[in-house]
Amino acid sequence: METIIKITCSDQKGLVHQITGVLFEQKVNVTQTNEFVVEESERFFMRISFTGDCDIPFIQSSLQKFLPLDAKIEIIPPIQKKVVVLVTKEHHCLGDLLIKNQFQDMPFQIQAVVGNHQVLQPLCEQFNIPFYFISADGMEREAHEKLVSEKIDAFSPDLVVLAKYMRILSPAFASKYLGKMVNIHHSFLPAFIGANPYKQAFERGVKIIGATAHFVTDDLDEGPIICQEIVPVNHTLTAKDMSKAGKEVEKIVLSKALKLVLEDRVFIHQNKTILFE
């Protein structure tokens, strides 16, 4: 199993040389390094994976000695990530994640599923995953989100996954999980922002539809995009057919994005992502 270091800071000459020097001294076995500099913002991003015993606090302090003050350093030990999934009524993404969880196809453990409807409870029970039904009926948004948030926090997850959670989130809720919450949007953003994208796509007569996995921010459908994929369509498809075809893509895109995030391959920079695949 690999330890991962993620570093981002303002760019300066010699960073790669200096950072790799710290690991060279530790005699660990570097398996992959990736780095990228965003030119406009002069921001440096680096990911290093390595195996072998190491002194994490020593690495941390060695790096801090020469890195710029604005540096953000993460040293991530090889421990499986914990995930909480939020759902509404649609089963396709959840079903895929439950199977992958059971057979350990993904580097995560699903701790719990929280739903604002009850229909997916039996599916979770089939997989022996706790399901918490928190209805939003007759509640203010903030009150409902407070309950959901308490339930999430009870599991201290590394990541919250919105697997077709069809609720608009308050800015406060989104901010609370900034960089730790991934959503699957059922369109090829920024096309068809908002409600019922497949109906919009059908009415516009597009020849391709898609899906987008993105981090959630307080700006609806505007968070940093992680993955997008598409599927060709034609005039014979109704809006409902498009929705069906889209679900298959949603499943794939969400799963692909989660793998990247859980392997610590994704950096957020402003409203974009940098992926070290």
Next chain:
Amino acid sequence: METIIKITCSDQKGLVHQITGVLFEQKVNVTQTNEFVVEESERFFMRISFTGDCDIPFIQSSLQKFLPLDAKIEIIPPIQKKVVVLVTKEHHCLGDLLIKNQFQDMPFQIQAVVGNHQVLQPLCEQFNIPFYFISADGMEREAHEKLVSEKIDAFSPDLVVLAKYMRILSPAFASKYLGKMVNIHHSFLPAFIGANPYKQAFERGVKIIGATAHFVTDDLDEGPIICQEIVPVNHTLTAKDMSKAGKEVEKIVLSKALKLVLEDRVFIHQNKTILFE
């Protein structure tokens, strides 16, 4: 070479039986039939291709006898289509079309190229295709369009191709060539409508860019879509790199759309297309 019949009318029972009966009597050799009914609008579309001698006026009058009054019947003899191309400064789509024209890769003959800048004149001359420079400098839109329109009309083309013609068209100009003018838009519509889509795409941090070929209507970037294709991008691409990657897709999409239109495989229905591939 094949003769093509295109029919659209309000739907009623027995249309396929009746229409194919007319051709059966004519003893022609039907090579392909396609039909589709749009359910919401109860509109029937049919394309038939056939070989063999036939009496076109007789077929036309036979069909009119039983088809609904709103029927639009086109019987298209196997004659090569004439095309006029409008350009500005970018060479990639034009270059592709000129080569395909010279080697007869496409079912068209390019009659002339009209440019509002002069930079592509030498390229046209290399291919021995007349280039007409009609500058828009210091002119009102209508005055400029009048000149362009006169030049187009001098060639009585079957189709006008906007191969990166970077001018906003007046509704009058667009209406004049309704259903006979195809544009290539440098984005995956309806994402990034308007100017500089690659810069928009770069700033949004999308992971896929694309291009769209569509019929021109008086509603900018909103005409019926014929073809769309995409290319994956990532954080290492600048806006300029995206534009470069996009040009390859634009070329492909435009060429694919033109082939379909010129083979009479495209019907326009409201703001959508029906493609019989």
Next chain:
Amino acid sequence: METIIKITCSDQKGLVHQITGVLFEQKVNVTQTNEFVVEESERFFMRISFTGDCDIPFIQSSLQKFLPLDAKIEIIPPIQKKVVVLVTKEHHCLGDLLIKNQFQDMPFQIQAVVGNHQVLQPLCEQFNIPFYFISADGMEREAHEKLVSEKIDAFSPDLVVLAKYMRILSPAFASKYLGKMVNIHHSFLPAFIGANPYKQAFERGVKIIGATAHFVTDDLDEGPIICQEIVPVNHTLTAKDMSKAGKEVEKIVLSKALKLVLEDRVFIHQNKTILFE
């Protein structure tokens, strides 16, 4: 729900006119017609879907009156198809099918799963689908296939699905289910025929891998192809990574092919398929 007619026969003039005439007389509501003629073999294929009450034996006999003697006519009432799935150890395709079965995402009912290993039994039990373990250990191929075949036949399925059933089939077994058995092959056929295609792909250094759903014939990996899809790969993937990436595609391709077959949109002609999508 729609009734489907599938007709194939040697081509002759007027077939579409005559066939649609029979349905016109029956006053049913035709929702879609597709036809295609294979030129080399002069073979005609037609699929018609319609709604409304009809006299199936009368349609059958009316068609037989004028169709060539070699005509194969199928009139398929709107009844859900029964499916038996064969598996070995891999869960990804089976998992996807079980979820789709439970939520009726596909036009089928899974009657039973038969495995030559026991590992997928618990998964089937979670979904309340009977699992039959028929080990091949120490058995002759024919003896094992006899048991499998008896189990399949006990359910009189419309279709047998090999969802990563990793056994080589005897010609007799393949022939028995000719046209009624679909396999997912873990490569982009005809590339990497035979065992361990991902290892082969890795060693060849390909930049794209894929999967193929095909009808099973007695010629291993040579049956008529229904669907193929691909996924890009690069030098950073190990053979195992490729296998993982491939599994996602296998899942999609199998599911897509099954939908087409179960909707009676697929004709087999020699060693190819004709798809009316």
Next chain:
Amino acid sequence: METIIKITCSDQKGLVHQITGVLFEQKVNVTQTNEFVVEESERFFMRISFTGDCDIPFIQSSLQKFLPLDAKIEIIPPIQKKVVVLVTKEHHCLGDLLIKNQFQDMPFQIQAVVGNHQVLQPLCEQFNIPFYFISADGMEREAHEKLVSEKIDAFSPDLVVLAKYMRILSPAFASKYLGKMVNIHHSFLPAFIGANPYKQAFERGVKIIGATAHFVTDDLDEGPIICQEIVPVNHTLTAKDMSKAGKEVEKIVLSKALKLVLEDRVFIHQNKTILFE
């Protein structure tokens, strides 16, 4: 303009640290670094691009001091690459390259085109590129290759491009340009090795066809693959239609591969490539 360093050697700890140290001392501005270790062969690959004045011989000797003896170091100054193109009769790839050459869309200068048929001479003349006709009629393979080789060598090209050069090459000829000759193969290798792949694809009834750009080795169609792309097909396409659809993909794949090679982003390792995109 950027200088590029390409290094490959047997792997050992600290390479990235040591190599970047040399450039840090030179005070150049590193714009991109990529490195990869092939695990089975324990082989290290690194590409670094940088801007700024530097002492190339000093960098070379500094690197040699600590790199393993088997290290191959290339320091490539920012000079435009020279290319010679070999063709037979098909115009689509050549046409695309000529347009890109004229408008400087690609980092190369086409010095000359050599053809074993004369049909593409006029096209080259339109673009003012020298065309050399070297017929193979009545000649032994070696004698013909000797003439072709002399013509190529007269231009000392950095890269030789086989743009649908339909001749089988002798091992001697292939070896002479090892790592410096790129071919476009009209199939999705390793499917349909050998002659007439579109006919093979048609007869097999595949649902996807493709093209492959690869380095030429003495093992026909088995050289290291650089790029592959595909296009979906169906039963309505004849072998000729497939060939037409394939040509569009061939054009794209060849152009994409050439860009990568000419930007020094491609390493050859055994019979595979490592691409630093």
